[in-house]
Every structure is written in structure tokens, then in C-alpha cells.
Amino acid sequence: MAAKQLHRIGLDHLNDDQGRRVARLYRIFVYDAPPAEWKGHTPISKQSVDFGCSDVAHWRRQFHQYLRSLRKVALRLGHIPTTNVRWQLTPDALKALVNGRRDWVSICDDDFRLDLRQKGVDMRIGLDIASLAYKGQINQLVLISGDSDFVAAAKLARREGIDFVLDPMWSTIRPDLHEHIDSLKSVCPRPGKDD
Numbered sequence: 001m002a003a004k005q006l007h008r009i010g011l012d013h014l015n016d017d018q019g020r021r022v023a024r025l026y027r028i029f030v031y032d033a034p035p036a037e038w039k040g041h042t043p044i045s046k047q048s049v050d051f052g053c054s055d056v057a058h059w060r061r062q063f064h065q066y067l068r069s070l071r072k073v074a075l076r077l078g079h080i081p082t083t084n085v086r087w088q089l090t091p092d093a094l095k096a097l098v099n100g101r102r103d104w105v106s107i108c109d110d111d112f113r114l115d116l117r118q119k120g121v122d123m124r125i126g127l128d129i130a131s132l133a134y135k136g137q138i139n140q141l142v143l144i145s146g147d148s149d150f151v152a153a154a155k156l157a158r159r160e161g162i163d164f165v166l167d168p169m170w171s172t173i174r175p176d177l178h179e180h181i182d183s184l185k186s187v188c189p190r191p192g193k194d195d
Contacts, residue, residue, distance in 0.1 A: 003066040007073065012187040013142045026138050030067055031125055033078040033118035035060040042109040043087040078120030087112040122149045129153040133160035142167055154180045
């Protein structure tokens with residue numbers, strides 16, 4: 001289960017290179033948004049769609065519920081606005097149209113995705129980092145993310161004396177991000193070419 005794996009990765013950061021527990025856990029914060037509750041119609045066939053009843057929505061609710069039951073885990077949820085959303089062509093479909101490999105009559109519902117974006121998550125991350133830093137509750141913070149929106153919060157934490165570790169889960173990060181972190185460490189197994 002994904003929630004158990006996420007929890008294990010968080011706990012693995014407490015271990016040294018030999019797998020011995022060397023650090024104490026304050027809390028594992030998980031930032032996400034609940035599944036979208038959008039109802040509407042597909043762009044081409046006009047079939048009814050209810051994202052709140054999808055398999056993905058059910059899975060995400062179970063995922064969040066399981067995380068809530070874990071010790072030392074705090075789930076921080078943003079939201080997904082469902083007003084003024086629109087369908088967008090996928091990058092692959094758009095590229096195929098521009099390159100002349102496809103024409104408009106071949107476009108179908110599968111060539112679109114709904115433009116839904118979570119809001120409020122980055123702000124919650126920043127507020128939690130600032131709060132932990134100013135209260136002196138931690139001496140090391142591990143952020144598991146491939147995103148660069150954390151730079152301001154990382155700078156603040158480091159100014160307050162916190163050892164800031166980034167785990168990008170083996171993703172490549174921008175070279176300029178290295179100046180805003182103290183170390184880079186991925187603890188999950190490195191994905192192979194087929195993963």
C-alpha cells in the first residue's frame with residue numbers, strides 16, 4: 001500500500017547508512033489535496049463525468065484515511081478548486097497536431113485532460129517549516145519533493161540553524177537548488193529504466 005511505503009520512506013530518513021536508527025522523529029507531515037469533486041461532461045463525446053466517484057477518488061480517500069491512522073503522521077490538505085476549470089489538450093496530442101502526425105478529426109476525449117490544480121499546499125508547507133524553525137522544535141528537516149517552490153522556506157529554516165535535507169526520490173534537481181539545502185539524500189530504491 002502506498003501509504004505504508006510513504007511512511008517507511010519517512011522513517012528511513014532516521015537511519016544511518018547501516019540502517020541503524022540515529023535520529024528522533026518529530027512528525028511526518030504529508031501534504032496533498034482531497035480528490036476533485038468535479039462533475040461535468042467530456043469535451044468531444046459529451047459523456048457525463050463525476051470525478052468524485054472515480055476509482056482514483058476512492059483510492060485517494062482511502063490513502064488519506066490510512067495516513068490519518070498512522071502514529072506521528074500529520075496530513076495537511078489543500079484543496080482543488082472546481083470552478084472555472086477547462087479541458088486542455090494533452091502535450092502529446094498537441095505536438096502530434098502541430099507536427100502534422102494527426103488531424104483534428106482524429107482527436108478524442110482521451111486526448112484531453114481537465115486542468116485541475118491543487119491550491120494551498122505550498123503555503124501549508126511554508127507555514128509549517130517556519131513554525132517549526134521559529135519554535136526550535138526540530139534540528140533537522142527532511143523534505144521529500146521534486147518541486148522547487150520550497151526555496152524561501154528552506155532559506156528561513158537554514159537561517160534558524162536547521163539542517164535542511166532534500167530527498168527528490170532520485171529525480172534530478174536544478175543545480176541552483178543545491179545552495180539552499182544542506183544535503184541531498186534519496187532513501188527509496190533507485191528506479192531502473194523500466195520503472
